[in-house]
Amino acid sequence: MQSVTQRRLRVAAALAFVCGLGACTTAPRGLYDWGDYEDGMSAQLIDNDPNAALAIYAQTLNEIQQRNGRVPPGLFADYGFLLYLRGDYGGAEANFTREKQLFPEAAPLMDKLIARVRQRQGLAGPPADGVPAPTPPYSSSDSQPPQR
């Protein structure tokens, strides 16, 4: 004969099991440690707040390092870009370099950006073609027609 508490425990265990299964199916073990990366993106893209984005990215990178997690694609590069906006060219280049070390797919873009950063610093390096320097504030005029 079971007591009420025993039965409750059983129900609770069954529920926990089902929930656990649900968690397994909806969130398989991820490739990366995301931290608050998406919040950082929202801070810049939605709220237009580069300082908030920079703070979130710095903290996220710190926490990932502490957890020994895998840094997701783009995090170092975006962080580097936010540092660039602040005028921290050394920090920008260091993070662009880490991005391409982690993800060789990023190398063409990172190399162009690093060349631009060095140009800004007055260091050597020929101007890179294709990607213009990200010069804040952006000259985001719609005057240029779409190139076909």
Added chain:
Amino acid sequence: MTKMATQRRGGAGGAEQKPNQAVSAPSAPPRLCVAILLCTLAGCAYQEQDYSKLFASNPRSILVAPVRNDTTNLDSPEVVEAVVTRPLAERGYYVFPLILTDALFKDLGLSEAGHVQELQPQRFRELFGADAVLFVVITDWGSKYMVMDAAVVVEMDFTLYDTRSGEELWRSSQRVQQSTGTAGSDPIAALIGAAIGYVLNETFEPNYRPLAAQAARQAFDAPRSGLPLGPYSPQHGADRAAYPAP
């Protein structure tokens, strides 16, 4: 209580049929119509596409172009941009940094997503070195009010292009709907619930982010119609049989 409704609306939720009546002539045509309609709906939700071009292209990196907005909601593209990277990267692809690329597009004088999506796919290889470019178009976004219920809806189209050939590699359309959760219960309570939901939604902007994230996950993760696992996934290449490629 809230509940999620996904795109598969053409399920078995139709009217009950009595088996003996199936042969009687007068009622047969409408029933046939219903059957055809259900099949068509199911067909829409279950898009079979040919993956052979995608397998041949085998992209390593994907650039998410600025999201085009075909609705009147002004904030929606940025909400979508912030939630697309994670599910895409978790499929095993390198995804270009959104804050950086967004700024670079603006610098190129391409602040309008519509203009960016008119570019030849090859341009995204020249500019960023991307293997593929993902165009996202928001086709529906907002609150819908029905007699007994209210719902928040997010609907978008995803299209992936090869940046070498310019060819389309993959596409998916997703609709995610979150009802305020009153349908199916006591009708009076439902009516009141819808009214309350309406008032609340008038005051507070509903949180679209989880819905947008779900739409993206559905698009990329869907069995047989999503994106095969990319090079950063340990199972890259092993899941090819799971996608139709005649």
